[in-house]
Amino acid sequence: MPTYVYEVVNPDGSAGERFEVIQRMSEPILTQHPETGEPVRRVITAANISGKWSDAEAKRTLNDDKRLGELGFTKYVKSSSGKYEKRAGDGPDLISAD
Known part of the structure; x- marks a missing residue:
């Protein structure tokens, strides 16, 4: 399952705390923080794909x-x-x- 990054939307519209949520792709996008109920929005970030030069491959090589x-x-x-x-x-x- 993918990990999505969300951020809290402050009352003035600025970005607040960021957090990660593991969700199925079929699940709806969160609109509220799961613990506090504050409004949130999903943040677009670079995908973490394991490959020849990924962090995961570097760890395997160095170990x-x-x-x-x-x-x-x-x-x-x-x-x-x-x-x-x-x-x-x-x-x-x-x-x-x-």
């Missing part, structure tokens, strides 16, 4: 250690002992502050 190494990055993760262990890429296997 994939093998892929990070292929892209030339080195990833270190702090262990419970306070040392940093290599998870991807080139470089020393362990980095410590000692």
Whole structure:
């Protein structure tokens, strides 16, 4: 289901607080805030489409250690002992502050 952005319409006609609502496309557009009853209008925003260069794809790429190494990055993760262990890429296997 799509997520729609609405904003409260202030008494002077200016834009107020914005909020998101998950609704079916077949549902009517809201005219009142679901909690406060204030008048609202739907705001047109850019679509969030997952694709090759989307935020979702970036998160998947950055969380994939093998892929990070292929892209030339080195990833270190702090262990419970306070040392940093290599998870991807080139470089020393362990980095410590000692």
